[in-house]
Amino acid sequence: MPQVRNPILPGFNPDPSILRVGDDYYIATSTFEWYPGVQIHHSRDLANWDLVVRPLNRKSQLDMRGDPDSCGVWAPCLTHDGDRFWLVYTDVKRKDGAFKDAHNYIVSAPAIEGPWSEPFYINSSGFDPSLFHDDDGRKWFVNMLWDHRRRPQVFAGIALQEFDPKAGKLVGPRKNIFPGTELGLVEGPHLYKRNGWYYLLTAEGGTGYEHAVTFCRSRDIWGPYETHPQKHILSSKDHPHAALQRAGHGDIVDTPDGKTYLVHLTGRPVTQLRRCVLGRETAIQECYWADDGWLYVKNGPVPSLFVDLPAARDDDKYWAEQRYTFEAGLLHKDFQWLRTPEPERIFRTENGKLTLVGRESVGSWFEQSLVARRQTHFSYDAETVIDFSPTDERQFAGLTAYYCRYNFFYLAVSAHSDGQRELLILASEATWPLGTLRVPLLEGVPIPNEGKVRLALSIRGGRELQFYYALEGETELKKIGPVLDASIVSDECGGHQQHGSFTGAFVGVAASDLNGTAAEASFDYFVYRPAKHESDRYEI
Template identity: 80%
Template sequence: MPKVLNPILPGFNADPSILRVGSDYYIATSTFEWFPGVQIHHSKDLANWTLVTRPLSRKSQLDMRGNPDSCGVWAPCLTHDGSKFYLVYTDVKRKDGSFKDTHNYIVTAEKIEGPWSDPFYVNSSGFDPSLFHDEDGKKWFMNMLQDHRRRPRSFAGIRLQEWSEKEGKLIGPWKTIFLGTELDLVEGPHLYKRNGWYYLLTAEGGTGYEHAATLARSKDIWGPYEVHPKNPILSSTSAPLAPLQRAGHADIVDSEDGKTYLVHLTGRPITQNRRCVLGRECAIQEAYWADDDWLYVKNGPVPSLSVELPAARDDTAYWAEQHYTFSATDGLHKDFQWLRTPEPERIFAVQDGALELTGREAIGSWFEQALVARRQTHFSYDAETVVDFAPLDERQFAGLTAYYCRFNFFYLTVTAHADGKRELLILTSEASWPEGRLKFPIAEPVSIPQEGKVRLALSIRGKDLQFSYSLDGAKELTKIGPVFDASILSDECGGHQAHGSFTGAFVGVAASDLDGLETKARFDSFTYRPVKHESDRYEVRGW
């Protein structure tokens, strides 16, 4: 079989849940504060994947306005009971400090493309929910249990309770069936049944460089569960130089020909600071059941960069330039998402051949900001757009941004001085947690004519970011500002304590109007151009 390089879903695609229905494979991944919620990719061969839907797409399903960075939709679980799909997810409203507000829901659909139902509320006792369909028809709901009294950790084990679809609620007793191991921070449960055993796969060690996947089993669903004799079954902790780091939070699938595979999140660090600018990505490993009825990862527990899969991967689209145009007929391209709000009509419209953003709150707002962006999926790339914007003063600004969260972004804006004269100005909060302040001076503003479109561009080569621009349709770009350290657009610099930042770098367009006048900014197009660059330790060998 051909060898395929990991990750199979590059860029921010964390907490994978995998499912096979017939000859179709599906992977659901977390989206956190980005709307619509949950990404579901489809494949026929485990190597080539296509985004088919983001099912949480309306206000009745998900409203994240006010959710802090890296909150929102955590760890979806996608299952099928033979007649329909079930998607379980958490909407996290608070995660920092002693308390976590974590609301768990279930939505269903007969087809993966939807329509997906309005949510059934389940509980709020913890996060990373999962649904298991037993052979007798019973459905079992699990989540990690949150206990704010525990010190120093609030992870209190995996809780199990029966879910009644008829009644639309949890019924009967609940029990904490697994307390985890010495690796600590047990979460991300998935339950399976094989040869009379119930197998419980969990994530442990946090989501940083100590992350791991743990397997336990029991003859009774209620336990007690014995831990795998060679726990953990997957982790990069023992191999700090391995190309795939932060490996954990996994799920298992059997192929049609009887092979077993494990998908898991991973990160590929760059720079001496080991920063994962592409966020937590999705990788796959071949696994096998041994004579002792335990699952082992082939060549594990350290994940392999390449794995044999049923088909080779076609990387033509991965390396192709993506030039996005905007038409009302086609709407916004599926590569793009926005932040938090289920009312996108308040922040953007695709009309008259342009993406029109309505200036709302400042970039980095947790409520309503007009920012539309796509994932960074390459270590090096160019991006550019053309904007038509007529600001009245310094409180109105729009332009091109490389964005991680409110604490970490780079933003080349068309704005105006207090006297109303248009200018280009770079704004960045560059690792300013917890203040979230802009850093000045960055570069002297550049005066530009009062009217006319402006071409804005940025280039990232590994950790280096350079902005540039041009006026009056000029083909040649002029550099503006210094070379920035783009590696701060990473979980390791995401403005939170350890294990607290969970997304990945995006690039896109934004507009703000702090005068409250809803000034519009029009973007004619957007281009994302992957670049193979010698500074990239992964991509110089070919994808």
């Protein structure tokens, strides 16, 4: 079998839930505050994956305006009961402080492309819910419990309750079936049934460098559940030099020929500060069922960088330049925006251009015009051409490398208070809870008040970022501003306390009009060009 290098879903693709229907595999991953909600990728060979749908795409299913950074859609669970696809997800409205306002919903569809139903609201007692379809036809809702009274350990265990799909609600008793191990922070539950055993897989240790996959089993769905002889069947927590760190939050799938694989969250840190500039990614491990009836990770519990899979990866596709154009009414599936279910208020595509309507600031939690794609390589170049005529310093638009309100870099076309157009570099200090703005380029670079501007950036090794620009009629890009610390655009600098930042780096375009006049900025194209660099130790 070909050896494939992990991760299989590079860049921000955390909390994988995997499913096989016939010969088709699907992985659903978290999208947090990025809209539309939930990414579902498809594969026939476990090595090559294509994004097929983001099912939460209308206001009645998901409205995240006001959701703080790294809130929104957490840890979806995708299942199939032989007739329909089922998707369970959480919309988190608050995560910092004593309380978690985490609302859990279920939608379903006859096909993976949809149409996806209106949601059933289930509960708000915890997050990371999943749905288990037992062989007797009953459906069971499983989620972690949050108990604000239990300080500092507010993760209270894994709850089980029956779900009635006709009534669209939970019925019968609820029981805490697994308190977790001493590692703590038990979450991410998935139930399976095999040879008369109920197996419960959970995530523990938080989503940082102590993360782990814990496995247990019971003869009765209600428990008691005994813990695996290894306790944690996958983790990098005791191996700080392993290529794949932060390994945890997994799900398992069987192949038609009887093999079992575990997909799991992981991160690939760079710099001596161990910053995961690509966020939390999805990796895969081969497993086997031993004679004792337990599942083991091959060569585990430390995750392997290389894994035997049924097919080789198409590396030419991975390294190909992506040049995006903007046809009327279409936005390429690689792009997302932030929070709002009303995208018509922030952008449109027409006449071969992407036009952004200037709204709130680049750090807004409500309505900001920012359209971007994931950073999936440690080194890359990006560029666009902007047509924008600001009147003062409160109107700005341009190219951004973005994580959240607390950490971003932004090369913007703006104007001085006297109306003279200029180029500015804006950045966030990555401080919590303020997210202080700084200006690495002390003085704006004056540019003509008319004409398009070509904006570009390069990131190398996830460490160094350089901006460039060229005026209309110029062919050569010129450097602007200093070399910046690209590693700031990472989970570890997400402006929150430990285990508090969950997304990943994006690159894209943005526009703000703090005058409230909805000034528009148009972009002719967008290019994302992967680059190979000697410092990219764990690049695919």
